Amino acid sequence: MATTRSGPNLNRIATALGVSVATVSNALSNKGRVSAELVERIRTTAAALGYVPSQAGRALRTGRSGVLGLVLPDIANPLFPQIAQAIEYAASVAGYGVLIADSRGDIGMQTEAISRLVERGVDGMVIVPRRGTRIADAGCPVAVIDTSSTPGNTVSADHWQGGAEIARHLRDLGHRKILLIGASSASNVQNDRIGGIKSALDATVKTEVLWIEKIEERGGPGCLLGLADKVQQGFTAFAAVSDLHALRALTELQRAGVSVPDSASVTGFDDLIWAPVVSPALTTIRMDMATIAEIAITALVNAIEKGGPGEALADEPPPGSRLVTAERSRVPMQLVVRQSSGPPRPAKTNLSAENS
Amino acid sequence: MATTRSGPNLNRIATALGVSVATVSNALSNKGRVSAELVERIRTTAAALGYVPSQAGRALRTGRSGVLGLVLPDIANPLFPQIAQAIEYAASVAGYGVLIADSRGDIGMQTEAISRLVERGVDGMVIVPRRGTRIADAGCPVAVIDTSSTPGNTVSADHWQGGAEIARHLRDLGHRKILLIGASSASNVQNDRIGGIKSALDATVKTEVLWIEKIEERGGPGCLLGLADKVQQGFTAFAAVSDLHALRALTELQRAGVSVPDSASVTGFDDLIWAPVVSPALTTIRMDMATIAEIAITALVNAIEKGGPGEALADEPPPGSRLVTAERSRVPMQLVVRQSSGPPRPAKTNLSAENS
DNA sequence: ACGCGTTGATTAATCGTTTAATCAACGCGT
């Protein structure tokens, strides 16, 4: 079934019309000089025969497969659907297919996954690295979506600005003691988000960072984070750097009898699928994945087709992998206010429900 | 960069050794008759030159692209990471790459997405339909992963049995009034799960089905489901047909001051990523996606390579799309007991924490 | 009438692999 087997090819169209294959090829691709009338006839019979060009033949001749690779070292990441959908859409608009590769969390398999893609002849690849793993040269243009502070990053959400948005939101609500919840201090993305939060707050607001990884070293995976104690210590807001951790915080607080948002506010990041359906619906920050994907794909396609803008990192332009760059490398994140955030301990009002 | 451009090809290896390309090809693929010694020499120089076979050349000659398509009409489905990961892994083990296609929820785009894949020359495709949409013929072998009650289904989790497992778990805990929570009565999967639950319960256990879609028609998306009232009515367990709905139920109950699992049990389906981290950790049912994917891919690859077992639906074997079949079509689901389920209203004990 | 540029189409080579057909030795039985 590969690539139009048994289906009509250029030859069949050519003989059907009594012309040469070259003419047919030219007519269908607007290349050489073919009379308008003949183009018309070729087009119609091609359509009538249900002609579909063979990617294999074209790839062999042109050296382009029309396929991009998408490498997700951590496919279990709940952001994956958003990313895959956006990348697939942007790629298909640009006329490319998307081949997925997964290293199943294992860093060593990332290299293998990449080489699998290369063997399949991808023209370029989009890599969403986890925790700043180094990208070995792939021998083709590569776009990296991570965060601005990662060297070689092509484009990403402006996690720093996103953090600042959340911080201002909580500060304006009146919170003065905020607990920041992250998973791993090794993640560039999480560090940027936390950095952004802190940067937007002056000395009147106290913050403290809680790393889940640290706590789970003792308590085991899924253990309680001790947030009820934090409430006792005066924290009125809990800003997690991912909706996953926000969810954990939310349920832990509720279970401990802390009412949200009345007694404590909880915010997340990424607007994952469950953010609107939990109760109270989660205030969070959404990344514009569609725009990010479009920028990444555009940069990648430029590098592929023109050898155009972007081959950064100063070394060898033609060989090795070329990390592509884009003019816009930070896409703003958007605050989504729902019910999980509100002013700290106001007697009993039932507040803030803009979005959702 | 497509397909080993500029890289060494068979010809280069052949001239380097002073043999013919055919011999090299035969040596590398164990086909024709080549002396063991020569095979050895060819292998080593091929490796030394970093030879990677050109998929394009091979595809053109053999009519096989070595690529499968994965069609997800509802990519926003949180199950997607599990599915994509399992399919990608099974496919790569079988020597195939996976091209993703997404119809962004729109049913009309499903056909377009499929034809995009066909144009790219996929050898076959795996389709995970949403709500029993019909699959137009794709012109290549197709494996369908949905549920047993869907006509043409190739393989899937045994949702019915999964439902029965959950039902027995709750019954054995002592629950006698269980609320079943589903999203849409149009979903075959959800109906099978609910059917399975009911089938395992005798008349001593009362059940009632709550369809979220119906409630949201009035209350709007994300509205409260009125579960606190249900508790008043004597329901002690809430069995959702997806972790997403279980999560919604859990947070709604907790927010209403109903303690879980002391005053009410909540269970889900699918063991999505947040199931272990919410508090209390969610009791749920896990599907063995790895096995399902392996069965689907095996059946698909059989159909592709041998024209082997499976071309169902009685009509034309060679043309049209061929829905493949597998010997095993139902893969059992596995109960994962965590903290969100327990016996109904036992005075004050702090119970059941097997798994997690 | 001759040369020349333009238009419109064809010829043929090429991409890299697979594979059927062919061919050259060589050993061996008769």
Add this chain to the structure above:
DNA sequence: ACGCGTTGATTAAACGATTAATCAACGCGT
């Protein structure tokens, strides 16, 4: 010594598209 099967390697023809080079008319100015 001749024929014959076997082994080990080569030749050459595909697969389907792209594209540079070529070629046949034709119109037109001088």
